[in-house]
Amino acid sequence: MAAILRAENVTKRFGGLVAVSDFTFEVKKESISSIIGPNGAGKTTFFNCITGFYEPEEGVIRFNGQEIQGMRTDEITHKGIARTYQNIRLFANMTALENILVGMHPRLKSIWFESILGTKRFREEERMALDKATELLKFVGLQGLGDQAARNLPYGAQRRLEIGRALASEPQLLLLDEPTAGMNTQETAELTDFIRLLRDELGITILLIEHDMRVVMGTCEMITVLDYGSKIAEGVAEEIQKNPEVIEAYLGRGAASGLELNAQ
Amino acid sequence: MNIKRGFQQGLVILAVFFYLDLIGLPTFVGESALVFFAAIVGVFALSFVRREHRKEPKSFVQVLVYSLTIGLVSGLGFALVTFIFARLQGQGIRVNEVFAEIKPESTAILTGMSVADIRSGASVLQGLIKMVLYFAGGGLVGGLSVLLFSGRGGVLQSETGAKMKTWTTVGLPFLFYAIFVLNRQVALPFFSTEGARGNFGLTIIFLFIGSALFSLRAMKPGRQKLIVVLLVVLLVILLPQLANTLQNAVLGIVMIFIVMGIGLNIVVGYAGLLDLGYVAFFAVGAYAYGLLSSPSSYFLVNVPWFGGVSFWVGLPIAFLIGAFTGVLLGTPVLKLRGDYLAIVTLGFGEIIRLLVLNLRDYTGGPGGVLKIPSPELFGYNLGNPQGILYLAMALGVLVTIVTLRLHDSRLGRAWVALREDEDVAEAMGINLVSIKLLAFGSGAAFAALGGALYAARQVNIFPDNFALDVSINVLSLIIIGGIGSIEGVVLGAIALIGLPEILRSVSEFRIIAFGALLVMMMIIQPEGFLPSQRRARELHAGEANNPVVDTEA
Numbered sequence: 001m002a003a004i005l006r007a008e009n010v011t012k013r014f015g016g017l018v019a020v021s022d023f024t025f026e027v028k029k030e031s032i033s034s035i036i037g038p039n040g041a042g043k044t045t046f047f048n049c050i051t052g053f054y055e056p057e058e059g060v061i062r063f064n065g066q067e068i069q070g071m072r073t074d075e076i077t078h079k080g081i082a083r084t085y086q087n088i089r090l091f092a093n094m095t096a097l098e099n100i101l102v103g104m105h106p107r108l109k110s111i112w113f114e115s116i117l118g119t120k121r122f123r124e125e126e127r128m129a130l131d132k133a134t135e136l137l138k139f140v141g142l143q144g145l146g147d148q149a150a151r152n153l154p155y156g157a158q159r160r161l162e163i164g165r166a167l168a169s170e171p172q173l174l175l176l177d178e179p180t181a182g183m184n185t186q187e188t189a190e191l192t193d194f195i196r197l198l199r200d201e202l203g204i205t206i207l208l209i210e211h212d213m214r215v216v217m218g219t220c221e222m223i224t225v226l227d228y229g230s231k232i233a234e235g236v237a238e239e240i241q242k243n244p245e246v247i248e249a250y251l252g253r254g255a256a257s258g259l260e261l262n263a264q
Numbered sequence: 265m266n267i268k269r270g271f272q273q274g275l276v277i278l279a280v281f282f283y284l285d286l287i288g289l290p291t292f293v294g295e296s297a298l299v300f301f302a303a304i305v306g307v308f309a310l311s312f313v314r315r316e317h318r319k320e321p322k323s324f325v326q327v328l329v330y331s332l333t334i335g336l337v338s339g340l341g342f343a344l345v346t347f348i349f350a351r352l353q354g355q356g357i358r359v360n361e362v363f364a365e366i367k368p369e370s371t372a373i374l375t376g377m378s379v380a381d382i383r384s385g386a387s388v389l390q391g392l393i394k395m396v397l398y399f400a401g402g403g404l405v406g407g408l409s410v411l412l413f414s415g416r417g418g419v420l421q422s423e424t425g426a427k428m429k430t431w432t433t434v435g436l437p438f439l440f441y442a443i444f445v446l447n448r449q450v451a452l453p454f455f456s457t458e459g460a461r462g463n464f465g466l467t468i469i470f471l472f473i474g475s476a477l478f479s480l481r482a483m484k485p486g487r488q489k490l491i492v493v494l495l496v497v498l499l500v501i502l503l504p505q506l507a508n509t510l511q512n513a514v515l516g517i518v519m520i521f522i523v524m525g526i527g528l529n530i531v532v533g534y535a536g537l538l539d540l541g542y543v544a545f546f547a548v549g550a551y552a553y554g555l556l557s558s559p560s561s562y563f564l565v566n567v568p569w570f571g572g573v574s575f576w577v578g579l580p581i582a583f584l585i586g587a588f589t590g591v592l593l594g595t596p597v598l599k600l601r602g603d604y605l606a607i608v609t610l611g612f613g614e615i616i617r618l619l620v621l622n623l624r625d626y627t628g629g630p631g632g633v634l635k636i637p638s639p640e641l642f643g644y645n646l647g648n649p650q651g652i653l654y655l656a657m658a659l660g661v662l663v664t665i666v667t668l669r670l671h672d673s674r675l676g677r678a679w680v681a682l683r684e685d686e687d688v689a690e691a692m693g694i695n696l697v698s699i700k701l702l703a704f705g706s707g708a709a710f711a712a713l714g715g716a717l718y719a720a721r722q723v724n725i726f727p728d729n730f731a732l733d734v735s736i737n738v739l740s741l742i743i744i745g746g747i748g749s750i751e752g753v754v755l756g757a758i759a760l761i762g763l764p765e766i767l768r769s770v771s772e773f774r775i776i777a778f779g780a781l782l783v784m785m786m787i788i789q790p791e792g793f794l795p796s797q798r799r800a801r802e803l804h805a806g807e808a809n810n811p812v813v814d815t816e817a
Contacts, residue, residue, distance in 0.1 A: 051691055077693035091684035094677075102681045106693030108674045112702060115673030116666050122673070169693055 004029045004173055004205050005050070010059035010069075012045055012229075019045040020056070021229040027173070027222075032199055032206045034216050036240075037226035038249055043209045044086055046226070047175050051083050052076045063173070078106045082171035084162045086178050086209075090150040096161050097146035100133040103168030133168065140164035140194075156187050160194075167198070174198065176208040180215055188212060192219055217241070225249065270330045273312045274337025274403075277305055279784060281342050283759070288365030290373045297373050301342075302398040306406030309334045313407040324411060331407020332400060339399025343392040346374050354385025496661060504653045512649035516721060519656030520714045521761045524738050525745075525753035526663050527710025532739065533748035533796070534671065535703040536683025538606040541613025542738055544593065545586050545708035547620060547730035549715025552585045553578040554633035554725050555626075575639035579716050586712020587705045594704030598697055601686065613735050621727040632726035636719050652721045659717060663710050664750055670706070679703055737761065744785055746792025755793055 005027040012020040020042040027033050035043045048054045050061060052073035061069040068076050082103075091099050108129060114122040137146050140160045145153060150161060159179060166174055179195070180188045192215050198204050210216050216223060217237040225233040225240060227249040233240055240246055281301060284290075290297040309331045316322065322330065350371045352359050359366045368382040375382070375391025382388070504512055524546060531539045557572045573581070593612050597605055620627045627633070638647025639655060646655055670676050678699045681689040690696050719725050737760060745756025785792065 053687065053691075072695075073687075073690040074693045074695050077691060083691060085688070089685055089688045091681050091688070093684060094680055098677060098680070102677050102689070102692050102694075105674060105678060110674055112670060112673070112675045115675065116669050118669060126673070165692070 002029050003027060004064060005207070006060075006062040007046075007050075008060045008062075010046070010049060010056045010061060012042070012049055012054055012056045018229050020049065020226075023059070023226070023229070023231055025224055025231065027205060027207050030199060030203055030205055031221050032195065032208070032219050033222040033224070034208050034210055034220035035224050035226055036210060036213075036216055041226040041249075042229040043226055044177055045229075047083060047177055047209065050076075050175065051081060074106075077169055077171075080170070080172040081175065082166035082169045082173075083175035084159075084166055084177055084179060086181065088155075088158050088162055090158055090162055090165070092151035093149055095147050096142055096150055096153065096157075097130075097133055097137060099150050099161055099165050100136055100168045101129060103165035104129055104133065106169050136164050136168055140167070155182060159183070159191070163194075167202075167204075171204060173205045173207065176206065176210075178209055178211060180210065180212050188215060191215075195219060267329060267333050269312075269316060270333025271337050273308070274334045274341065277308045277334065277338040278341035278345075280304070280308070281338065282345060285342075285345065285370070285374075286363055286365060288370060290370040291365070291367065298376075298395060298398045302402030305335055305338055305399050305402035306409075309403040309406030310409055313410045317410050327407055327411055328404070331403045333403075334407065335400035335403020336396065338403070339396035342399065343395050346371060346395065347388060347392060350375065350382060350388045351385070353382050356383075500654075500657045500661065503657070504650045507653075509649055512653045516649055516653040516656050517718075518757050518761045519653060519660050520718050520721070521738060521741065522754055522757045523656065523659050523663050523714040523717075524711050525741050525757055526660070526667050526750060527707040527714070528738050529742055529748065529750070529753055530667060530670070530679070530710075531703050531707035533742060534676065534679040534683065535700065536679075537700065537703060538602065539609045539704075539707070540606050540735055540739065541593075541609040541611065541616075542707070542711055543613045543730050543732065543734040544616035545590055545711035546715040546718070546734055547616050547727075548589045548708070549582040549586045549712025550719040550725050550730070551620060551627060551633065551715075552582040552712065553716035554636045554719040556581060558633050558636045560628075560634045572637070575637065575716075575720055579713065582712045582716035583709050586715070587709035589712075590705040590708025591701050593708075594701050598700055610732075610735075613732060617727055617730050620730065627727075630727060632724055633719070634724045636723050636725065638723070639720050647720070647723075652717065655720075656717055659713055663713065666706075667750065675699060675702060740782060742792075743782065744792060746796065748796030749792070752792050752796070 003026045005025075007023060007025040010020055010023045010025075011018065023042075023046065025035075025046075035046065037043055045054065049056045049069065050063075052068070052071050052075070055070045059069070060067055063076075063079055063081060066079070068079065068081075071079075091102060094102070108125055110119075110122045110125050134146065137143060140163060142153075142157055142160060142164065145157060150158065153161060163174075163176070163179070176195070180191055183191065195206060195208070196219060199206055208215075208220070217240075221236065223233075223235065223237060223240045224231060225243070225246050227245075232245045232249060233243045235243075281304075284301075284304075289300075312334065313322075313327060313331055316330070317327070349359055349366055353368045353371055368379050371388070372379045372382050374395065375388040376394060377386065377388060377391055503515065507515060524542070527545075528539065528542050531537050531542075553575070557574070557578050559572060593609075597608050600608060621629055623629070624631075638645055639651070640646060644651070646652065671679075678689065678692075678694045681692060681694060682696065682699060686696065718729075722729070741756030741760045742753060743756070744752075744759060745754065746752025
């Protein structure tokens with residue numbers, strides 16, 4: 001299947017620190033892929049490069065064949081990429097429903113003087129938006145919590161709301177930054193099912209950063225491992241689990257050699 | 265817990281009364297001042313206790329203790345204030361040289377004694393005890409009515425109850441007024457003289473605005489709209505007729521500041537862009553109309569065919585120039601956030617004032633712009649306090665409608681998102697440049713409207729009218745009223761702009777009063793008196809269902 005996102009030789013430096021180094025990477029359409037790696041490996045930096053928060057110094061990022069590196073964040077969102085954040089970044093004082101309505105921003109067309117005049121088109125669009133937002137709220141399992149301020153929602157609900165807000169922009173590619181962080185086993189399992197549902201029912205391509213190996217190994221069709229900004233491995237779950245370089249990156253040299261000894 | 269909250273809130277009420285005392289409300293209301301004050305304690309207690317009760321339902325005894333604390337703290341505090349003034353006046357010290365309205369007459373009214381007694385230093389103890397009892401009674405009635413009306417299972421949770429609530433909102437001011445009249449035991453002395461007309465008018469206004477603002481917040485959104493429209497129409501028509509000339513003049517300037525406050529509220533309250541140079545756009549509006557219309561205008565005087573524009577042409581031009589200036593000054597600060605933005609905008613305010621002061625050939629410099637024509641409508645000259653107030657209220661209504669509509673639109677949501685988290689807002693596909701410029705532009709345009717009207721009101725304008733303190737005033741009234749809420753702006757403007765106008769003899773003190781008030785607000789009620797509320801919009805969420813999630817978290 002064709003690639004929806006392609007990064008070629010992407011390098012991002014912060015002063016002397018090379019956060020992402022010569023990274024080449026591909027996400028296939030309607031796949032669930034994952035980037036893993038130890039803390040500080042450059043995973044979130046790479047996400048930030050895709051979404052336009054950072055501009056990579058070198059390399060090309062193509063979305064649906066179109067170069068997007070260096071574009072403004074909002075333009076990239078309009079192209080169909082949405083994301084969530086490692087530490088939840090909801091609009092804390094807005095209600096859950098309003099958070100989703102803000103997420104729908106790129107799909108709404110009305111402009112300011114239409115809303116001042118209260119034109120028919122504006123009113124219809126608002127009604128449509130409200131219906132759709134309510135539906136979406138239901139879809140992410142937050143029915144009845146729409147009028148709560150986002151900061152008052154329980155942790156799990158905030159994670160779901162953040163995904164709901166990202167979905168509201170009707171993305172083709174959804175980037176999830178550690179979606180199950182801080183969740184218990186039960187919540188993690190639910191969210192994993194939900195991520196699969198997003199792909200299967202809505203056909204959204206999903207790229208996630210995750211530390212929970214059960215989630216990664218259980219859902220992802222393609223796994224890429226980053227360490228010190230460079231790609232050290234790529235493949236399906238079984239390949240990654242056996243790769244000595246990956247084990248070394250996570251557990252240190254001793255552990256990797258110990259594993260080899262065991263294998264012998 | 266209840267006692268501590270009650271104590272704090274009692275102090276808030278005390279501060280409000282101290283203010284009302286300073287502006288001479290007791291003399292103004294006459295013998296019924298105590299009843300009037302007790303009623304205000306009641307309204308405050310109702311609002312405070314209801315809020316606490318919503319967070320966490322309280323038992324009868326808890327509410328009793330709570331509202332009694334509110335009443336007693338405000339009562340004892342105010343008694344102490346009155347006692348101090350009475351002692352000073354008893355010793356022949358003229359307090360009114362500092363606080364213009366604290367005269368023996370006012371103390372006499374509050375303690376139910378004669379002016380001669382106060383002057384001779386007689387004991388006011390009996391009057392003070394009566395005062396504390398009145399206040400405590402007001403607090404109890406207000407607080408306990410929460411249990412009756414708003415609590416779970418309270419009357420107002422039922423369908424009939426909701427209807428009742430709607431009607432009490434409209435009826436409440438009239439009810440208060442009826443009590444007020446009965447207490448005076450005289451029904452109709454009000455229309456006879458100019459002064460009495462003012463009393464009647466302002467009493468109605470206080471009661472109207474107060475009870476409307478507080479009870480509106482408890483109502484369903486659908487009903488709210490109709491009632492707000494009704495109240496506003498009534499107020500706009502009646503207010504200038506009921507008030508006397510002085511009051512019209514004061515209310516006119518208050519209204520101009522409300523228009524500006526609503527504009528700044530878009531920039532600071534909605535979009536979260538701290539603008540400390542807002543006076544720049546006020547000045548631009550005033551000078552735009554002034555220079556285009558004044559016969560003594562410095563650069564038009566040499567244009568033979570141009571006789572100056574009328575107010576109705578000048579106002580939209582001022583509006584457009586204001587919007588343009590807003591966008592122009594907004595462009596260089598697009599990348600700045602928080603403190604940096606505040607400091608740069610602070611500079612803009614001064615730059616405009618200095619430009620006006622120094623571009624002598626165009627603006628007249630320190631000589632100002634003189635003889636700015638008054639607005640006229642169908643042959644009526646609106647250049648009197650009453651006419652200006654009508655115009656200012658019309659502008660206020662217009663600006664409010666525009667702001668509310670913008671707030672409930674895609675743009676309004678984008679503004680709030682920008683305030684909450686700029687980076688994430690951008691990642692939601694929001695074009696930050698355009699929404700920031702729209703915020704600066706509309707805020708500036710509203711200020712320019714206020715400025716044009718101000719120029720028409722003042723007839724002569726000078727650079728000194730547009731100093732830094734205008735920016736500070738507008739910002740303070742937003743903070744005190746409640747950031748992001750239009751009701752808050754109205755309340756803030758009445759409290760802050762009315763104050764120096766009434767305390768004119770001691771205007772040097774008003775900066776101190778502002779400072780004290782701001783510090784107090786930040787400690788007791790950091791979100792302002794009437795903070796913005798997120799509107800409940802999810803269709804399925806019923807009124808009766810209380811929050812599923814603990815809101816204290």
